[in-house]
Amino acid sequence: MGRSDEELVEACQAGEASAFDVLLARWEDRIRGAAFRFLGSEDEARDVAQEAFLKAYRGLSGFKQQARFSSWLYQIATNLCRDRLRRRKTRPLVSLEALEEAGPVIAETRAGAHERLIERDLARVVRGAIEALPLEQREVVILKEYQELTFLEIAQALDVPVSTVKTRLYRGLDQLRLRLEDQGVRGTTAVPVPAP
């Protein structure tokens, strides 16, 4: 059984530099994945992850473990992604408008078309819909859906109350549902029919 994040952080603070390698190996993929979903670029995601771990390493001596290490790491990475998005001064790489110009994913309206929708196209639509969300909602959706953080961890990472996290997520999911429906996606399973 490996050491927990907290134990590894304490080891780092005590001078055991190799403990940070374990943390890096443990969280590298997740942080880079989150950054990729935020930014839409693998190169930028790699840079952000690298920068995030560098910042974490430098700030580790002052880390009090009031929040979980992963939440702190996500907070650093999220802030770095926000900075990059601000610098871009443009909308995300794939805009919903561009998707709409390309036409609905489901060609025609015949029955069963959804079943023939290849997963790649669905992923493209989902990605476009998420990237079209307001930044605050997008962050919460990504951290919850793809990084599988708890509401508390997200609240710590974004430095907002849990209730705010839930509100943003609720609105974000609602927006996504509407946007996907606009694109002809109504869920991979049948939507329950309302009771009469």
Add this chain to the structure above:
Amino acid sequence: MECEKVGDGALQGDKLDVLYGEADAAVRERVLAHLESCAACREEMGALRALRRDLGSWRLPLARPGLTPRGYVLPRWLLAAALFLLAFAGTLGASGYLSLRRALAAQESRAALLERQQLASERALEAALARPPVADAEAFLARLDARIDERLLARASLQEQRFDQRLADWQERAAVRRRVDMAQVAASLSYLDGRHGEQLARTNELMGYVLQASDKR
């Protein structure tokens, strides 16, 4: 149809807790009870579950570069250039490799020879060390001293002989020289014989003394 609690933020939060499996038993029971009676919320929850499945279709690229060098992805042109250079270098290096192998074999052969020589030297040294010591060291030293004395005596005798020979030669040359001088003196006295009678007689007498003194010496 719309839920009568549509503006209930707490209910929304509870539904999310249930949706993501973070609700405790009490919250879960409360939400399920509401869903039993609210078709709008039931439909919404179903739609959200379906939405979550759709969201799961967006996966990360399989080949993801990492922070470590193992994850870096080279551009294709750079990869092709690298392969070309590698092949070129390999072709060039093949001949060099063969000559290197030959040189290496020669070096190894020379090293083996030196090793054999070294081994032989070591064995000879070991054999010499293993030899029994001299039985009677004093006798050996005495014999050695005797030989040295013998050589020294022979050399001294030789030097003495040479000295005697040189002395005899010198005496012989001195005698010859004296006889020549006496002959010249006699010739001179003969020349003066008729001219100075009495003086000559004294001179002859004096020369007689000189000759006697010379013989004595």
